[in-house]
Amino acid sequence: MDELEGVTKGHYERLPIQIEIDGRTVSAEAYYAHRSYAEALWKRNGEEGYNCYTEKVAKGYVKRKDRPRHLTFLDQIRLFVASGPESAQSG
Known part of the structure; x- marks a missing residue:
């Protein structure tokens, strides 16, 4: 999975x-x-995250x-973060 x-x-x-399962913490x-980049991505996404990948x-x-x-994966992340929320809403 790491790869x-x-x-x-x-x-x-x-x-x-x-996590808690049936009253037990595991x-x-x-x-x-x-x-x-996690914090910048979170802020760029309106400070919302996903509790599940649906x-x-x-x-x-x-x-x-x-x-x-x-462009690499990280290049794409940097571009998304730098684009600002107004770009996402108008695009």
């Missing part, structure tokens, strides 16, 4: 979390946006084959 999520490339981080791990959320995903070849 798929680009952990070594700085795309995401796998972090420990605590340890688990979850993938989060890398700390190098089909609705996935519809916004652009497959690698459909993205500009000369």
